Amino acid sequence: MSDYFSDKKVFVAGHRGMVGSALVRALQKRHGVKILTRTRQELDLRNRSAVFHFFHESRPDIVIDAAAKVGGIKANFDYPVEFLIENLDIQNNLFLAAAETGVSQFLFLGSSCIYPKFAPQPIREDSLLTSSLEPTNEAYALAKICGVRLCSYYARQYGKNFFSAMPTNLYGPNDNYDLQTSHVLPALIRKAHHAKYSNSPSLVVWGTGTPRREFLHTDDLADACLFLLEKQVPAGEMFNVGCGQDVTIRELAELVCKILGFKGEIIFDPSKPDGTPRKLLDMSKLFSMGWKPKIPLEDGIRSAYAWFLENRKDLAESSPV
């Protein structure tokens, strides 16, 4: 059976990460595709000459940039220098090498934090750069905004087929469960797991519990990415990728506790930052093209917890730091 990806060489940058590994799983279901991957040890994406060498040697047809230094609200706020510089280095090297070697499609993955802190909700793609960013993740957002704009500049100036997708908050297999650097969902899974098994009377959640977030499973994101590549969307375009629904952090914590069977009290710690009050993506553009997510949040959290128990026994069986 012929497939859009048949005989195409697709380089997934960052294939060991949460998003990259989901892309590899999705591509492996496609007929005849040649998936190119390199570990960090094999290819340091911050090293321009190494990246150029790799592109000249392996000649990918399609590049999906899922490589980035990422983290939750605390890591973003604590390490803005690394979040800005490392991400600019990685994405610039990939853009330059892809442009020089004639890559036919380049999909850059951004993040919903590129939009202004107080953007009208749900957030449309054209809200970009209309007002100030959320300070806790400004550095990461600036790097991602550069990537989004470079896609459109490459398209306009050099006719390159570069485009971008803006995923909402993501979760899935290979997520980071380190409580200092993780995002909220893996943190809540780990905290609820330990609270339950240590018979703790309570669990502490950062912030006030009032911010709203939208969560998408990485398998749905990967499906959307392949959909966009297959549709051969116009060069320079950007597409929000979310599920169209959000929950408060309190509701999320209650859901995680229900799924994991923790019946104690949920305590909020307002000394920790809330971050942006809301970032629900407007999904009109992608939904109108016929794409829809498939994994409901409750099912996704159950499978994320199963993944944690199976793959992070080191953390599941020890006390959290």
Ligand code: GFB
């Ligand atoms: O997931 P998160 O770190 O990222 O936090 P952001 C979301 C919300 O959950 C914040 C609250 O209001 C946090 O205060 N929260 C409650 C917790 N308990 C916890 C906890 O134990 N750990 C964490 N991490 N949060 C990130 C950006 O923002 O979103 C990145 O920093 C990126 O740049 C990512 O864009 C998608 O949604 O606030």
